[in-house]
Amino acid sequence: MDEFDGLKEECGLFGIWGHPEASELTYIAMHSLQHRGQQGAGIVSSSGDYLFGARGMGLLTEALSKEQLDSLKPFPHAIGHTRYASSGGSELSNVQPFLFKSHKGDLALAHNGNLVNAMNLRRALEDQGAIFQTTSDSEVLAHLLRRERGGGEESFEGRKKRIKKVLKQVKGAFAFMIMHQDSLTVALDDHGVRPLMLGKKDGSYCVASETCAFTAIGAEYIRDIEAGEMITITDEGIDFDHYTDTTSPHMCSMEYIYFARADSEFRRTSTYRIRKELGRSLAEEMQGIDADIVIGVPDSSLAAAHGFSEASGIKQEQGLLKNRYVGRTFITPGQEARERAVRMKLSPVRDIVEGRRVIVIDDSIVRGTTSRFIVKALKKAGAKEVHMGVSSPPLKNPCYYGIDVSTHAEIIASTKSPEEIRDEIGADSLTYLSVDKMHDVYHSFGSKGQCDACFTGNYPIDIEEAILPQEKDLKQKGV
Ligand code: SF4
Structure with missing residues (x-):
């Protein structure tokens, strides 16, 4: 992401x-x-x-x-x-x-x-x-x-x-x-x-x-x-x-998946190792997909791609490059600005992806802007097929515990099925990690309990007092 x-x-x-x-x-x-x-x-x-x-x-x-x-x-x-x-x-x-x-x-x-x-x-x-x-x-x-x-x-x-x-x-x-x-x-x-x-x-x-x-x-x-x-x-x-x-x-699952730095440790286990294990588990869910190379979306998904590659035997390549010098100050809110920012930030390595079947590993999909851009850019660079693997479950719900996605409207999986998302981002296939497999990984590293509310909607702390009026409307309508 x-x-x-x-x-x-x-x-x-x-x-x-x-x-x-x-x-x-x-x-x-x-x-x-x-x-x-x-x-x-x-x-x-x-x-x-x-x-x-x-x-x-x-x-x-x-x-x-x-x-x-x-x-x-x-x-x-x-x-x-x-x-x-x-x-x-x-x-x-x-x-x-x-x-x-x-x-x-x-x-x-x-x-x-x-x-x-x-x-x-x-x-x-x-x-x-x-x-x-x-x-x-x-x-x-x-x-x-x-x-x-x-x-x-x-x-x-x-x-x-x-x-x-x-x-x-x-x-x-x-x-x-x-x-x-x-x-x-x-x-x-x-x-x-x-x-x-x-x-x-x-x-x-x-x-x-x-x-x-x-x-x-x-x-x-x-x-x-x-x-x-x-x-x-x-x-x-x-x-x-x-x-x-x-x-x-109920420690935040997203800290492991995306937020924390890869060298940071939780219960003496680095986030890098946890992400790698999430990638290994995802490889089990994508066993039926043939590909020539696997690439991770830099930087937060590289560890998951590494684990995926180890478990699947598919070679990991750096097929996407991140421009680290894109400033933040000119970024204004809004979809068009976001798309421009992603375009400036990520670019495909043509001679790595050209003529190949590519599996792209990303740690999560929120709005879908990045995934859509990546699939399009890789195909334009000559990739024969682009399969998207996500090393976390579909993110469907807002977070009320300090993370900045606060409405369902901003989250693509809150209203669309994985197949509809696949279609929208233009990928040949889209596979998410299951909630159970995600928790299996956390338990293997000694987790005492994880919040997974943005995936499951099971909020461990009552959010009634925090829900915005427009969210209450959607909730009542069953969205
Ligand atoms: S809902 Fe829970 S798991 Fe999701 S971002 Fe918020 S605290 Fe983390």
Whole structure:
């Protein structure tokens, strides 16, 4: 899937406590999480007494100036956030971490995911007099934290109690970093939908959305943070706790299929290996199809194509090339712009595909723009046959947990059968991986449970409060 045509991850998180180079390390780590969000970035650092922040729009290199980074250098604690706007607009005020100042102390907040009851909570808070600075659902948590009373205002246990109470009020998929002057608290929702990892660098604890951030700064990957877990890091050490004992792990399947970087690990298994295994399973489903070569759509589908080639014995070739230097800034929404972007981004290698029967492996099909272009381009370059293999099941439903495809209208498989999609993209055949085979692969790597709602419609967290009015109409009509 090409990013101009597909799903977009919402955010990348990184935080480190008690390191002399906290803000530099955060900046470096955020570079490796850039694929999780390119619309804005920010860092908040703590001196131990106060919080200081810097943020800006665009890629990390554009968002934060050298002067801004230099201003954060002296401080030993930092959190950083790369953002893709799916809920809330893409203006600067929505770029995280959010920083709040009050006479009770500073508070910074960064969030990956989507709160399904944010709208209702926000309305209730506004009715009680709260004024919001942003349109982001994450700000709701800050208001709830500021309002929560009891548990002993200043004590460590009192603060933990208040954070727990607030986390129990929000529903949805969230990985939160909550920074006070003297502590960093991270928490994962009770379904563990979004990834969050714990690491250590030179004796200092750090957290990140993906382990590739640890690799970038030379940190040790300790373990995956679990559903419902709440970890607090202070100068005194680390405190492991849970804000709830009622958990039901449903990690996002799309992290494995598409979002996460291939070198990132989940439960000590690289995404590359998981994708390769998905490709091997797909080869079993496509046994009846004869072909001369198999090619993967770069970059996210290369591992699946590799697995497919190993299992089928069909030689893997690089029949499609990706132009890595296509800028993002000129891309405007809309189908025509998307098609132009895909054309600029992918091109076939003529003398590899000419006169051959080609199997193309893609990790998923969302709108179908990329697949249509690829089939057409390969045939124009002389491919005799083009068979499309998808290393995930048909993507039919919107995601309400922080991924930017929020209406059925944007998803081709929500209204069309695989045969109709095959016809529309012009392929000689189209084969998807089955839901069961996908889960078999995940189980073989020790998954504790996966969200597959965009394939099956079985949403593990109730979405009633998050459904847009137009989606409710479609749902009622049975679409
Ligand atoms: S609905 Fe799909 S994209 Fe959203 S969290 Fe579940 S598996 Fe991931």
